[in-house]
Structure formats: structure tokens, C-alpha cells
Amino acid sequence: MTAGGIPLAAFITAMLAAGLVAAAPLVLAALGEAVGEKSGLLNLGIEGMMLSGAFFGFYAAYQTGGALWGVLAGIAVGLTLGLLFAVLTVSLRVDQVLVGLAITIFGGGLTAFLYRDIFGGQNPSLSVDTPRIAIPALSGIPILGDAMFNQGLLFYLAFLLVSVFAFLLARTRFGLQVRAVGEHPFAADASGVDVTRTRYLAALIAGAMAGLAGAFLSVADLKIFQVGMTVGTGFIALALTMVGGWNPYRILLASVLFGLLRSLGNGLQILGIDVRTEFITMLPYIGIMVALALLAGRTSLPAALGVPYARGRR
Amino acid sequence: MRHGVFPARFAPLLTSVAAIAAAMVLGGLFLAIRGKDPIAAYGMLASRGLGTSYGITETLIRMAPLLIVSAGLLISLRAGVWNIGIDGQLMVGALFAGVAAAAVAGQIANPLMWVIAALAGMGGGLLWALVPGILRVRWGLNEIITTLMMNYVALNVTSWLVKGPVKDPSVVPPQTVLIPREMRLPAIPETGVHVGLVVGLIVVVLVTILFRHTVIGFMLDVVGRNRQAAIHAGMPVNRLTLVALLASGALAGLAGANDILGVKGLFQGNWNPGYGFAAFALVYLARLNSLWIIPFAYFLSFLAIGGEMMARPLGIPTYFVEMLEGLMLICFAVATYFERMRSPFGHQEEVETGPANAGEAPEALVGEPLLEPVAQPTGGRP
Numbered sequence: 001m002t003a004g005g006i007p008l009a010a011f012i013t014a015m016l017a018a019g020l021v022a023a024a025p026l027v028l029a030a031l032g033e034a035v036g037e038k039s040g041l042l043n044l045g046i047e048g049m050m051l052s053g054a055f056f057g058f059y060a061a062y063q064t065g066g067a068l069w070g071v072l073a074g075i076a077v078g079l080t081l082g083l084l085f086a087v088l089t090v091s092l093r094v095d096q097v098l099v100g101l102a103i104t105i106f107g108g109g110l111t112a113f114l115y116r117d118i119f120g121g122q123n124p125s126l127s128v129d130t131p132r133i134a135i136p137a138l139s140g141i142p143i144l145g146d147a148m149f150n151q152g153l154l155f156y157l158a159f160l161l162v163s164v165f166a167f168l169l170a171r172t173r174f175g176l177q178v179r180a181v182g183e184h185p186f187a188a189d190a191s192g193v194d195v196t197r198t199r200y201l202a203a204l205i206a207g208a209m210a211g212l213a214g215a216f217l218s219v220a221d222l223k224i225f226q227v228g229m230t231v232g233t234g235f236i237a238l239a240l241t242m243v244g245g246w247n248p249y250r251i252l253l254a255s256v257l258f259g260l261l262r263s264l265g266n267g268l269q270i271l272g273i274d275v276r277t278e279f280i281t282m283l284p285y286i287g288i289m290v291a292l293a294l295l296a297g298r299t300s301l302p303a304a305l306g307v308p309y310a311r312g313r314r
Numbered sequence: 315m316r317h318g319v320f321p322a323r324f325a326p327l328l329t330s331v332a333a334i335a336a337a338m339v340l341g342g343l344f345l346a347i348r349g350k351d352p353i354a355a356y357g358m359l360a361s362r363g364l365g366t367s368y369g370i371t372e373t374l375i376r377m378a379p380l381l382i383v384s385a386g387l388l389i390s391l392r393a394g395v396w397n398i399g400i401d402g403q404l405m406v407g408a409l410f411a412g413v414a415a416a417a418v419a420g421q422i423a424n425p426l427m428w429v430i431a432a433l434a435g436m437g438g439g440l441l442w443a444l445v446p447g448i449l450r451v452r453w454g455l456n457e458i459i460t461t462l463m464m465n466y467v468a469l470n471v472t473s474w475l476v477k478g479p480v481k482d483p484s485v486v487p488p489q490t491v492l493i494p495r496e497m498r499l500p501a502i503p504e505t506g507v508h509v510g511l512v513v514g515l516i517v518v519v520l521v522t523i524l525f526r527h528t529v530i531g532f533m534l535d536v537v538g539r540n541r542q543a544a545i546h547a548g549m550p551v552n553r554l555t556l557v558a559l560l561a562s563g564a565l566a567g568l569a570g571a572n573d574i575l576g577v578k579g580l581f582q583g584n585w586n587p588g589y590g591f592a593a594f595a596l597v598y599l600a601r602l603n604s605l606w607i608i609p610f611a612y613f614l615s616f617l618a619i620g621g622e623m624m625a626r627p628l629g630i631p632t633y634f635v636e637m638l639e640g641l642m643l644i645c646f647a648v649a650t651y652f653e654r655m656r657s658p659f660g661h662q663e664e665v666e667t668g669p670a671n672a673g674e675a676p677e678a679l680v681g682e683p684l685l686e687p688v689a690q691p692t693g694g695r696p
Contacts, residue, residue: 285464
């Protein structure tokens with residue numbers, strides 16, 4: 001069987017691979033956001049942090065020629081903006097939505113400015129080496145193998161981190177503290193949990209993961225930077241965090257579904273099937289709203305989400 | 315600010331002005347680090363943006379949609395509703411207005427055509443705000459996520475419509491039928507600024523009247539300040555929430571219509587001026603006070619136009635202004651902290667503050683779970 005001149009099996013493999021690659025940065029950013037939200041921090045700056053991670057990751061990889069430096073730069077800038085978010089929302093107790101949007105606007109302007117200022121009208125692409133690593137045996141599975149087990153290192157890392165974050169949130173002391181300060185900061189404080197420290201750490205994790213997700217986009221996946229290249233990916237990750245109910249495995253599921261829906265659009269176009277691509281590209285967004293509507297009432301939000309904490313005040 | 319030279323009601327403005335000044339200094343430092351002369355940059359920004367008739371005209375033209383969008387955003391923020399879907403509502407409104415105007419242009423008197431297009435634009439924006447509104451009041455879905463998602467749906471829907479059903483078949487690029495220049499909004503006499511600016515100013519005044527002199531405006535304020543109190547007072551909280559969201563959506567649509575009828579004459583695929591974020595910065599800097607929107611709208615429009623005018627001669631990308639807006643909001647966030655510390659009530663934050671002081675989040679939002687259904691004052695689900 002063929003589809004648009006391509007063997008059907010190869011076509012499905014390509015679509016699966018594209019969907020999973022699209023899901024990887026969403027998973028990364030959403031995992032960090034889940035930790036942040038569990039601690040009571042709603043980070044709308046995730047979009048700007050991701051974009052900054054993409055730019056500084058790209059720039060570092062461009063200058064050094066090493067993908068690793070790009071990834072580290074992405075994490076570093078994410079950490080910096082995460083720290084800024086924590087200072088403003090945790091220490092200064094400014095509204096989280098305001099601070100988040102401010103960081104997103106700033107990140108968009110800063111990266112666009114620097115990119116145009118440094119590269120002028122040029123749009124260089126990276127010549128870094130991000131080798132595909134085929135996992136023995138598994139990569140030989142028909143159809144699935146090549147899509148899931150013949151990818152770059154960062155791709156595997158994204159999916160490995162799902163288990164790491166699940167363990168972190170559910171099984172560690174830190175995870176317990178995060179959940180405690182997100183549900184009831186007063187009780188947590190009274191029982192000796194340092195609310196400020198926990199929320200700072202959560203914000204730093206959220207920032208680092210958003211920066212890493214951005215670096216994945218520019219350094220590992222596309223190997224280019226474009227002005228505003230995240231086009232809402234950060235916000236989507238934020239929504240997927242909620243769709244996944246702050247559970248890393250459900251976040252993974254939601255992200256993969258979103259990624260596959262996205263690659264479906266391109267796939268149908270390649271097949272020459274006469275479906276307006278716009279309908280397919282907007283499906284994931286509508287899917288998120290439908291999923292949230294269906295889940296409404298069944299997921300319980302961290303009780304203190306969005307609420308600043310000050311000792312002795314409630 | 316008990317002993318300030320300024321009347322107390324202007325004290326909140328000082329916070330905004332300080333934030334803007336700090337952002338300009340930080341932005342200047344940033345330019346210097348990038349090897350550019352900040353004095354020359356700000357000098358040219360001011361001399362070209364404020365000192366040339368072209369700069370002033372363009373500033374005033376840009377100001378019109380910004381005024382309308384910001385007035386709408388102010389309504390929703392005052393009512394404690396985060397409408398982050400301004401951009402989507404504006405695009406849909408602009409498309410609706412473009413289609414409606416093209417359908418009737420030349421067949422009826424121009425002023426009637428403008429009214430029809432404006433109504434169509436408002437209808438489009440309203441429709442786009444209706445979805446998050448219903449999701450909010452029926453299922454308790456937080457509007458932050460849904461309005462954001464609706465932006466991307468708008469991007470795709472308008473792009474599809476303008477490539478297919480409403481495309482001008484006589485041209486290649488995806489766009490609606492062009493409204494001839496002589497049928498668009500006329501200029502204010504003696505100027506090159508179209509009358510959309512007057513519409514913008516009227517909208518701001520109407521919103522001011524809404525909040526100062528009407529019961530609905532009062533109730534919207536109460537809902538924004540203390541949702542629980544509003545419920546206990548028997549106010550139709552859900553309906554007010556919906557009204558706030560729909561009103562800001564309709565005004566975003568009107569702003570889109572304004573740009574179509576006044577400047578562009580048609581809707582093009584992927585046209586997204588991104589007024590949403592600028593409006594956010596603007597409404598916060600204006601301290602959620604509707605009349606103060608006017609000077610800040612002029613200021614931000616001037617920055618945008620001046621930034622475009624200095625970009626080429628000085629080699630400073632126009633995105634500098636966008637960065638500056640972000641910096642202003644960050645500095646504003648810091649400034650509100652110091653303002654709170656300086657207030658006569660010190661560290662108590664829940665004290666009653668005037669509407670002009672409501673620079674922070676409306677409390678209903680931060681205290682309310684994001685996904686759980688809103689408690690219905692009467693009846694409703696258990």
C-alpha cells in the first residue's frame with residue numbers, strides 16, 4: 001500500500017516521529033510548569049522563558065558549535081527568568097498573571113531584538129551535530145521502532161524525565177513539600193516547611209524546564225531561530241499541564257496526543273487529501289478546551305494556586 | 315503618599331511614571347551594552363516621534379485601536395476577568411468588519427456602511443469571547459487558558475476564511491475585497507488622522523461613565539474586588555462575568571473594525587497587529603483607571619511609531635520597543651510592591667483601596683480555584 005507515493009508504513013512512521021518530536025518540548029515545559037503550579041505558582045511567563053531558551057540556546061550553539069552549550073545556555077536563561085519570577089511573585093507578592101505576562105512580553109521583545117541586532121537580515125542555521133541514537137532491538141520494531149527509538153539524546157531525556165518528575169512529586173520529601181505549600185501554605189509553614197524556599201525552587205525548576213524546552217526547539221529539532229518561533233507553545237504546555245491534572249504521566253499522554261494531532265495536519269496535506277489544514281491545526285487547541293471542560297470538577301486544583309503567601313496573613 | 319505634593323488621587327500615577335522611567339534607564343543601559351548610543355536613540359525617538367507631523371499623525375492613528383482595545387480590557391480586568399484573548403477577538407472582528415463592509419460598500423451611504431461594519435466587527439469579537447464566557451460560567455473553566463487557546467483558533471479560522479469563503483477572487487493573495495480609499499473613514503478636518511480616533515475617545519468616555527455612574531459598572535467593580543461579597547449581596551455574578559468578557563470582546567472587535575475602515579481597507583491572512591500585550595501594559599500603567607488610558611495610549615503609540623522611525627537610521631531593531639514594554643511591566647510590578655510598603659496601612663494588603671489603586675489582581679481571581687465551577691448564587695449545581 002502506498003500513500004501519496006510513499007509506502008504506507010513509512011508514512012505512518014514519519015507522522016508518528018513528527019508527532020513525538022512535537023510533543024517533546026511540550027512535555028519538558030509542562031513538567032516544569034506542573035511542579036510550579038503544584039507549589040501554587042501559575043507561570044504565564046513560560047512562553048517568554050521558552051522563547052528565551054530557544055534564542056540563547058541557539059546563540060550559544062551557534063557561537064561554540066556545540067549542542068551541549070546550547071542546551072546549557074537554554075537552561076541557564078530559563079533559571080534566570082525563573083528566579084526573576086520567584087522574586088516578584090514570592091518575595092514581593094506581586095500578582096502572578098501580571099508578572100508572567102510581563103516576562104512573556106519582555107522575552108518576546110528581547111529575543112527578537114537580539115536576533116535582528118546580531119544577525120541582521122540573515123537567518124543562519126546551526127551546523128551542530130545532534131546524532132540519532134538507535135536503541136538496539138527496540139528500533140527494529142516495525143512502524144513504531146524508527147519513530148520512537150531512533151531519535152536524539154534530548155528526545156529520550158524528555159520522556160525519561162516524565163518518570164523522574166513523577167517520582168519527584170509523589171515520592172520525595174521535596175515533592176511532598178511542593179504539594180503542601182500549594183495546597184495549604186499556612187499549615188505547611190506551621191509544620192516547618194519553608195514556603196518561600198520551596199516556591200523558589202519550584203519556580204527555578206519551572207524556568208529551567210521551559211528554557212530547556214526552548215533549546216530543544218531551536219538546537220535539537222529545527223536548528224534555527226525565528227522571531228517569535230514558539231508561537232504559543234509555552235501557553236499550550238501550560239494548558240496541557242492542567243489537562244494532565246499535574247500528573248506527569250497524564251501530561252505525557254496529553255502532550256503526545258497534541259503532538260500527533262499536529263502532525264496529522266501535515267500528514268494529510270502530504271497525502272493530498274482535501275482537508276483545509278487550518279481545520280486540522282486548530283483541532284489541538286479545541287481539543288484542549290474540550291478536555292478541560294470534560295475534566296472540570298474532576299480534577300482538583302492546588303488550593304493555593306495564584307495566592308501569594310505572607311506569614312500571619314490569610 | 316500622605317505628604318506628597320500631588321493630590322492623593324494622582325499618587326498611583328507616580329508608581330507608573332517611576333516604572334516607565336526605570337524601564338527607560340534599563341533599556342538605555344541595554345542599548346549601551348549592545349554598543350549603541352542610548353542618548354541618540356531616545357533623542358531621535360523623541361524628536362521624530364513628537365517633533366514631526368508625520369510622527370504625531372501616525373501616533374494618533376495607532377492610538378485609535380489601542381484606546382478601544384484597552385477600554386475593553388479594562389472592563390474585564392475591573393470585573394476580575396482575565397481576557398487574554400484580545401488578539402483573537404480583534405482578528406475575528408476585523409475579518410467580520412472587512413467582509414461586511416465589502417458586501418455593502420457602494421450600495422448604501424458610506425456612514426451606514428461604517429456602522430454596519432462596526433457592528434459586524436463587534437459581533438465577531440463578541441462571538442469569540444462568548445466561547446470562553448460560556449465555558450467559564452457553565453463549567454467554571456478559567457478564562458486565562460480558554461481565551462489564550464481561542465487566539466490560536468482565531469488565527470486558523472480567519473486564515474481559512476480569508477483563503478476560501480470570503481477571499482477576493484480577483485486577486486492572488488488571501489485577502490477580502492478592498493474598500494476604496496474614498497469610502498473609508500474620513501480624516502478629522504485639518505489633519506491626516508481618521509475619525510476612528512474620535513470613536514476611541516468616545517469609547518473611553520463611555521467606559522468611564524459606565525464605572526462612575528451606572529449600577530452595572532458598580533456591580534462589575536464589586537465582583538472584581540470581592541466575588542464572595544458580590545454573591546452574598548445577591549448580584550448576578552455569573553451574568554456580570556459574562557457581560558464583562560463579552561463587552562471586552564466586542565470592543566476588541568470594534569478596534570479591529572477601526573483598523574479595517576480607517577487604515578487597511580481589507581483583511582489580510584495572518585494579519586495580527588498584536589495590540590493585546592500592549593493593551594495589557596497600558597491598562598496596568600493606567601492603574602485600571604479609564605481616563606488615564608488616554609495619555610498612556612498616546613505614550614505607547616508614540617514609542618511604537620518613534621521606534622519604527624529611529625530603527626533604520628540608528629540600526630536599532632523595532633523590537634526594542636516591545637522589550638521596553640515588557641521592562642515597564644516588570645518595573646511596574648516592583649514599583650507596586652514599594653507603593654504597598656509606603657502606604658499608610660503598611661503591610662496590610664487587604665485594605666480598601668480606590669479603584670485607581672487597583673493595580674494588583676482583582677482578588678476574586680487569585681482566591682478562586684481555576685477549574686472548579688463558580689458557586690451559583692441561586693439554584694445551580696450542587
